[in-house]
Amino acid sequence: MVLAVECDGAEIVTVEGLMTDHQLDPIQQTMIDAGGVQCGFCTPGILISSRALLDRNPHPNEYEIRDALVGNLCRCTGYTRIIDAVKMAAES
């Protein structure tokens, strides 16, 4: 997490920006496939954090995935399916 003023001049990608050519980003698709989405309140932050992790580390281990998602609180899924989705995206 960063203060908005720290983003001055930076490129910002929101969850809406993950799609390319009307195709879901792999992490969006695996989140659906793994059942990592329930109410969806946490989903944008988890997707962006996961995409950033996979961009800098294409094959993260479970500890690295959990560390990357710190600060994203999900009250629905219990995280197991979210972690599975990130692993699936890393394997795709």
Ligand code: FES
């Ligand atoms: S899916 Fe509901 S808070 Fe994460």
